[in-house]
Amino acid sequence: AAGVIQSPRHLIKEKRETATLKCYPIPRHDTVYWYQQGPGQDPQFLISFYEKMQSDKGSIPDRFSAQQFSDYHSELNMSSLELGDSALYFCASSYPGRNTEAFFGQGTRLTVV
Amino acid sequence: DAKTTQPTSMDCAEGRAANLPCNHSTISGNEYVYWYRQIHSQGPQYIIHGLKNNETNEMASLIITEDRKSSTLILPHATLRDTAVYYCIVRVGGTSYGKLTFGQGTILTVHP
Numbered sequence: 001a002a003g004v005i006q007s008p009r010h011l012i013k014e015k016r017e018t019a020t021l022k023c024y025p026i027p028r029h030d031t032v033y034w035y036q037q038g039p040g041q042d043p044q045f046l047i048s049f050y051e052k053m054q055s056d057k058g059s060i061p062d063r064f065s066a067q068q069f070s071d072y073h074s075e076l077n078m079s080s081l082e083l084g085d086s087a088l089y090f091c092a093s094s095y096p097g098r099n100t101e102a103f104f105g106q107g108t109r110l111t112v113v
Numbered sequence: 114d115a116k117t118t119q120p121t122s123m124d125c126a127e128g129r130a131a132n133l134p135c136n137h138s139t140i141s142g143n144e145y146v147y148w149y150r151q152i153h154s155q156g157p158q159y160i161i162h163g164l165k166n167n168e169t170n171e172m173a174s175l176i177i178t179e180d181r182k183s184s185t186l187i188l189p190h191a192t193l194r195d196t197a198v199y200y201c202i203v204r205v206g207g208t209s210y211g212k213l214t215f216g217q218g219t220i221l222t223v224h225p
Contacts, residue, residue: 104156
């Protein structure tokens with residue numbers, strides 16, 4: 001079965017650079033979530049989109065922005081990268097309907113040097 | 114979202130049942146209990162969820178107390194591959210887009 005696809009899987013950037021992470025949800029899923037997981041930490045919710053509109057916002061820095069496109073894929077844009085942004089970034093998607101489960105991708109490991 | 118409390122770590126022998134408890138004493142009537150697990154830096158994996166009735170699927174069983182203030186995830190025959198961090202999450206129901214808030218999960222170690 002198709003899963004959530006994230007690209008790239010690994011990314012190395014220098015401080016103050018920008019990065020764009022992409023997420024391709026499972027077909028027919030209309031909701032996308034972004035999470036950040038620092039070393040030794042639990043996943044922290046950043047932002048979510050439902051039907052291409054922002055549905056919730058968590059602890060996402062102002063330097064980050066995200067959107068969901070007409071084909072339901074999503075991109076997380078990160079600017080002025082800091083060393084502390086080094087983390088695993090997970091995307092998840094869920095399908096229409098009430099109380100449906102969310103499925104996670106394998107993540108993008110971002111390293112800021 | 115309601116706060117959950119889980120043991121920091123648990124051990125289980127291979128082949129035995131693993132029973133992972135979760136306390137969610139402030140859960141609201143429209144909040145569901147979800148369980149996910151994460152195997153070393155992989156994406157969290159959905160296990161099971163429920164509202165008030167006990168649930169079972171091919172991976173596990175979920176037992177929710179009648180007052181809904183606590184629940185137990187049961188892995189009936191634990192294997193070494195079940196070693197992971199298990200997260201109990203309370204999520205507002207009624208939509209498909211409620212966020213999942215991860216707290217401190219339980220590190221389950223399955224040993225031979």
